[in-house]
Each structure stands twice: as C-alpha cells, then as structure tokens.
Amino acid sequence: MPLAERGVAWAGFGHHVPERRVPNAEIEAELALPAGWIRARSGIEARHYAAPDQALSDLAIPAGAMALSGVDPGEVGLLLLATSTPDHLLPPTAPLVAHRLGLSCGAVDLAGACAGFLHALVLGAGHARMTGQSVLVIAANLLSRRIDPAETASRVLFADGAGAVLLRPSSNPAEGLRSAVLRSDGAGYDLIGIPRGGSRLPFDAPGKGGLRMAMRDGRKVFAAAVEGMTRSASQALAEAGIAAADLMAWLPHQANARIIDKVGANLGLGGVEWLGALAQYGNSSAATMPLALSLRMGREPALPGGPVLLSAFGAGTIWGAAVWQHRP
Incomplete structure (x- = not known):
C-alpha cells in the first residue's frame, strides 16, 4: 500500500x-x-x-x-x-x-x-x-x-x-502514532547510573566500587521526572489535537506510585484508565510499559479503541511522551 x-x-x-x-x-x-x-x-x-x-x-x-x-x-x-x-x-x-x-x-x-x-x-x-x-x-x-x-x-x-x-x-492511516515528543538533558547525566564498565571508567581502572546502580539524588530525580513527563505529555497531546479527557488510556513508565500520581494529577487524568503493574512487579525500567500493556491486553473486557498516552523518564536524563491511536 x-x-x-x-x-x-x-x-x-x-x-x-x-x-x-x-x-x-x-x-x-x-x-x-x-x-x-x-x-x-x-x-x-x-x-x-x-x-x-x-x-x-x-x-x-x-x-x-x-x-x-x-x-x-x-x-x-x-x-x-x-x-x-x-x-x-x-x-x-x-x-x-x-x-x-x-x-x-x-x-x-x-x-x-x-x-x-x-x-x-x-x-x-x-x-x-x-x-x-x-x-x-x-x-x-x-x-x-x-x-x-x-x-x-x-x-x-x-x-x-x-x-x-x-x-x-x-491499512488505516489513522492507526498508530499521532504525536511523539522525545527530549534529553545531559546536565542530569549522573543522577542515576552504573559508573564502571564503559570507556570512561573501565572495569580494571584504579579504585573500587562503581559496579552497582546508584541514585545520587532521589529528590532531584523525582522533581525532574514529574516536570519532564508532565511537560512532554502536554505537548504530545497538543500536537495530536486532543484533550486529556479524550484519552482512552494512559501508559506511564512504572517508576513509583508518587511520580505516577503527581503526573496524572498535573495532566488531569483522573477519569482515564491508567495501565500499570507496579504493585506486583516493581520497577523493571523500560520493561514496565510493555509488561503493563501486555497484562492489560490479556484481561477482559478488551481495551477499547481510542488514543493512548505513553509517558516515560529515564537516566541520562531522557524523557518523552507519545499519543498512540489504538484501533480507531
């Protein structure tokens, strides 16, 4: 076609x-x-x-x-x-x-x-x-x-x-991505990371430690995640030409419940179905979103057609949002 x-x-x-x-x-x-x-x-x-x-x-x-x-x-x-x-x-x-x-x-x-x-x-x-x-x-x-x-x-x-x-x-051109907003800010590069093992600090470099994940400033990560996810989601909705009330579902990265609750409140998503599996499966980083989506798609009744908002924030720092039209 x-x-x-x-x-x-x-x-x-x-x-x-x-x-x-x-x-x-x-x-x-x-x-x-x-x-x-x-x-x-x-x-x-x-x-x-x-x-x-x-x-x-x-x-x-x-x-x-x-x-x-x-x-x-x-x-x-x-x-x-x-x-x-x-x-x-x-x-x-x-x-x-x-x-x-x-x-x-x-x-x-x-x-x-x-x-x-x-x-x-x-x-x-x-x-x-x-x-x-x-x-x-x-x-x-x-x-x-x-x-x-x-x-x-x-x-x-x-x-x-x-x-x-x-x-x-x-065959339906209306199905799929309606908007996507991807952003980064390297100023927060070291907020979450595993320092050792790359070319900057190899495994055999002098010194000890740096082999485990570390979160340097949890409060700063929280604030950056809420701001980034809120702002990018607002832009993605505007670019898709829809309001929060028009959404069929919201699929956020499952970082922790406080971030999800705050972003949802900022966006006015109280009446929208939130797709999540955080309580029983924790934060598996990038995997949380498709894990939650797969679990929801396996339940009855089936997820109805309509626009879905996706939101995420990660180490680096990188974040973004997208609106996906699921079955027009």
Whole structure:
C-alpha cells in the first residue's frame, strides 16, 4: 500500500517475569525498615528476581515469543531490544534473541534506560510505516544484579522483567502514532547510573566500587521526572489535537506510585484508565510499559479503541511522551 495510506497497529503482546517473587517484607527485614515502609513510599508490594542461571535474553525471548504467537517470522523486518542490562557488553543481545525466536531480521539493542521502550516504539513505528514490515519491540531488564543491596533508594524499587509488542503495518492511516515528543538533558547525566564498565571508567581502572546502580539524588530525580513527563505529555497531546479527557488510556513508565500520581494529577487524568503493574512487579525500567500493556491486553473486557498516552523518564536524563491511536 502507498506510504500515505499506511498506519501501524499493535498486533501482538507478550511478557515474562522470573519465577522468584520477592515481597516487601523480605527487603524490609534485611534493611531494618518498618513494615509497610516500602508500600507507603513507592506503591510497590512485590517484585520478581531472576534465578542465578538466568540472563537478560532468558527473559526477553519468552516475552517475544508470546507477542509472536501465530505470526509468520518472515513478516518481521526488525527487532528492537530496549535494555540497560544486556547479556554482554559485546556483542549486542538482540541478534541472539532474534535467532532464538526464529527471526532473521535486523536486530539491535537500544539503551534508553527507563525511557527505552518509548523510544523503541517511536522508532519501530517509523520503520513499520516506511517499509511495510512488522517490527518486534521488546523491553527487558535484569536489575536485581545491578542494584546495591545496601542502598535503600534503589533496592526497594528495581526488579526484573520483560514485555513485548508486535507492530504491524495497517491499512488505516489513522492507526498508530499521532504525536511523539522525545527530549534529553545531559546536565542530569549522573543522577542515576552504573559508573564502571564503559570507556570512561573501565572495569580494571584504579579504585573500587562503581559496579552497582546508584541514585545520587532521589529528590532531584523525582522533581525532574514529574516536570519532564508532565511537560512532554502536554505537548504530545497538543500536537495530536486532543484533550486529556479524550484519552482512552494512559501508559506511564512504572517508576513509583508518587511520580505516577503527581503526573496524572498535573495532566488531569483522573477519569482515564491508567495501565500499570507496579504493585506486583516493581520497577523493571523500560520493561514496565510493555509488561503493563501486555497484562492489560490479556484481561477482559478488551481495551477499547481510542488514543493512548505513553509517558516515560529515564537516566541520562531522557524523557518523552507519545499519543498512540489504538484501533480507531
């Protein structure tokens, strides 16, 4: 079909979390925190941790397979894997995931931290619309091995998990992205990070530490996330020509409940369905959005057609929002 007549549809959904469930009580006991402390401050009740013999690809592959159920592998032209915890620094993990899924398409890792799925969705939709090929977007993270067990700020939040969405060209040009706003501010580059392991500070550089994720200033991260998500979402809505009341659903990155509540209140989304899985699955960074979407798509009644707002904020700092038309 001609490019001008081509839209992009959500055509398949998948998710996977490790078997081990870690309730708040286990972490609260280890960190000597009062019972209920984590739930009150984050909205999280439990999270899942990978087994010692599991790697990132072991989470991404079953999520991708679920999204591809009944799909001819030949229709997929690209796999985008949004992750901050690949199997190895080199080679990228996406080609291995594609191979294990029976795909021979292009495959690349995308390191966008907690905003990785949003960026991958926007890029994948562009590829699907331009080429007429389907795109598999997977977001997965195995953060339990990268957090400092003694650092409360990150220990109580982060989790392991994966989610996937298949994007398929549609004959309805109104379906798919209606707007996208992607932003960054490198001034906040070191607010959240794993210092050691790159070219700036290799693993064998003098000194100790720097191998675990650290959140330097939680309050500053909170303020930046609320401001960035609010501002970009407002712009995305304006560019799509719709009001908050016109939304069918809101899919935010599941950072913590206080950020989500504040952004939702700022945008006036009280009457809109919020798609989330934070309470039982924690913050698996980029994976939270497709994980929540897949879980919702598997429930009845089905998610009705209409515009969906997506919002995310991640380390770097990068953030953004998009409006996606789901089944006009």
